[in-house]
Amino acid sequence: MPTPEPQRPGFVLPLLLLAGFRTLIDDLHTELARQGHPELRPLHGFVLQAVGTDGTTASELGHRLGVSKQAAGKTVDRLVALGYLERADDSRDARRKLVRLTPHGLDGLRRSAVIFDGLRQRWTQTLGADRVAAIEDDLRTVTPANWFRLDVPGWFTG
Amino acid sequence: MPTPEPQRPGFVLPLLLLAGFRTLIDDLHTELARQGHPELRPLHGFVLQAVGTDGTTASELGHRLGVSKQAAGKTVDRLVALGYLERADDSRDARRKLVRLTPHGLDGLRRSAVIFDGLRQRWTQTLGADRVAAIEDDLRTVTPANWFRLDVPGWFTG
DNA sequence: TAGGTTAGTCAACGTGGTTGACCAAACCGT
DNA sequence: ACGGTTTGGTCAACCACGTTGACTAACCTA
Numbered sequence: 001m002p003t004p005e006p007q008r009p010g011f012v013l014p015l016l017l018l019a020g021f022r023t024l025i026d027d028l029h030t031e032l033a034r035q036g037h038p039e040l041r042p043l044h045g046f047v048l049q050a051v052g053t054d055g056t057t058a059s060e061l062g063h064r065l066g067v068s069k070q071a072a073g074k075t076v077d078r079l080v081a082l083g084y085l086e087r088a089d090d091s092r093d094a095r096r097k098l099v100r101l102t103p104h105g106l107d108g109l110r111r112s113a114v115i116f117d118g119l120r121q122r123w124t125q126t127l128g129a130d131r132v133a134a135i136e137d138d139l140r141t142v143t144p145a146n147w148f149r150l151d152v153p154g155w156f157t158g
Numbered sequence: 159m160p161t162p163e164p165q166r167p168g169f170v171l172p173l174l175l176l177a178g179f180r181t182l183i184d185d186l187h188t189e190l191a192r193q194g195h196p197e198l199r200p201l202h203g204f205v206l207q208a209v210g211t212d213g214t215t216a217s218e219l220g221h222r223l224g225v226s227k228q229a230a231g232k233t234v235d236r237l238v239a240l241g242y243l244e245r246a247d248d249s250r251d252a253r254r255k256l257v258r259l260t261p262h263g264l265d266g267l268r269r270s271a272v273i274f275d276g277l278r279q280r281w282t283q284t285l286g287a288d289r290v291a292a293i294e295d296d297l298r299t300v301t302p303a304n305w306f307r308l309d310v311p312g313w314f315t316g
Numbered sequence: 317t318a319g320g321t322t323a324g325t326c327a328a329c330g331t332g333g334t335t336g337a338c339c340a341a342a343c344c345g346t
Numbered sequence: 347a348c349g350g351t352t353t354g355g356t357c358a359a360c361c362a363c364g365t366t367g368a369c370t371a372a373c374c375t376a
Contacts, residue, residue: 008291010274011207013281014186016297017179022313023301024172041316043332049169059354071333073355078331095341095354116168123171127296133166135293138285139174143181148173153311154333155180157362158199201363217323229364231324236362253323253372312364315331 024119031115037108039082046150047075048084048101048109055100057090066149084108182277189273195266197240201310205233206242206259206267213258215248224307242266 025042032040050056050064062072076099079085084105090096101109124132149155183200190198208214208222220230234257237243242263248254259267282290307313 008278008294009271010276010278011271013278013290013294014179014182014274016294016301017175017182018310019301020297021172021175021179024175028172041331042314043316057354058356067332068334069354070335070356074332093342093354097355113167113169116172118168120166120168120171123300126300131292131296132171134289135296136166136171136174138289138293139178142281142284143174143177151333152176153315153331153363156200156314157311157333158201199362215323216325225363226365227324228326228366232363251323251373255324309364311332311362315364 024116027119028112028115032108032111035111035115037111040084040108043075043150043152044079044082044084045108045112047079048105048112050148050150051085051099051101051105053101053106053109055098057096057099061099064148065151067151067154071151071154079105182274185277186270186273190266190269193269193273195269198242198266201233202237202240202242203266203270205237206263206270209243209257209259209263211259211264211267213246213256215254215257219257223309225309225312229309229312237263 025045028045029040029042032038047061047065050061056064058073058076059069061076062069065072076085076087080087083102086100086102088098088100090098120132183203186203187198187200190196205219205223208219214222216231216234217227219234220227223230234243234245238245241260244258244260246256246258248256278290
């Protein structure tokens with residue numbers, strides 16, 4: 001039987017988590033835009049991460065991201081048009097088309113990692129390194145492990 | 159100059175925040191579905207919250223949610239079709255159309271608040287009340303105040 | 317009363333998701 | 347070696363949510 005604390009209603013917690021996520025992502029993309037990647041959207045960073053330096057295929061990408069292969073293919077199309085990804089034939093399997101990062105895509109991915117490190121550093125300066133680490137540890141215990149589903153738009157809207 | 163901790167790369171923090179948010183919202187809607195609201199989507203809960211028990215107009219709703227009045231109007235259309243909202247004429251201003259919660263919508267809103275309290279309670283049992291309160295306090299200090307923009311789909315995808 | 321502002325709607329479009337259908341290539345058991 | 351199944355990619359249609367631009371009706375005010 002829940003005995004809510006009137007001072008801390010439960011609905012605030014998800015809003016704060018979302019706000020934290022959003023400020024980090026907004027700050028990332030403000031800085032990415034300044035560093036030559038103004039067209040990168042929040043979703044794109046996750047896709048580049050999922051493609052990785054080894055490359056992958058649209059089907060596998062969809063699997064990693066938790067969306068259909070068609071949805072993954074369309075997103076790849078857009079990132080190809082933006083110059084972040086490229087397709088190549090697989091010499092060993094004529095059905096497969098490898099999706100790879102272009103140099104521009106790799107640049108964006110590397111800069112994202114550096115910027116994220118800097119943002120976390122900023123949090124540790126404000127809150128203290130132990131508090132940030134505690135937040136990470138706590139969140140890990142209350143969320144399912146190996147979490148990497150990025151179907152955020154479809155998930156949120158249905 | 160960021161001096162990242164190799165054990166705690168910065169990109170993990172936003173993923174954990176998103177995972178925490180998503181876990182709470184998923185659990186909420188699993189329970190809401192069980193309690194007679196299977197059609198409610200994550201976005202809808204925020205909209206019902208923004209409409210509130212006093213009702214509002216589409217323009218004002220768009221303002222609260224940080225989206226255009228057209229987008230707000232379309233979302234209201236869908237929630238009217240689902241039976242959660244209703245429109246009524248304003249006797250004092252023929253231009254305005256009041257958007258109000260139906261009894262079904264009010265029921266969903268109240269149940270959401272109760273379920274959220276229960277979910278927060280579950281976190282306090284796992285982590286301890288002090289840790290959960292610390293997470294809330296910490297997130298409040300690193301995120302902008304009075305935060306309530308819910309243009310999540312458009313924000314995430316561009 | 318004329319002119320500007322505000323609320324709502326319609327239309328066109330972009331992005332991201334879905335399912336269903338289809339083809340070609342690869343795999344596999346006989 | 348062949349025929350059936352599985353797999354990868356694409357196309358088409360559709361839905362949810364966002365945008366901007368254009369328009370009407372109603373209100374407000376100088």
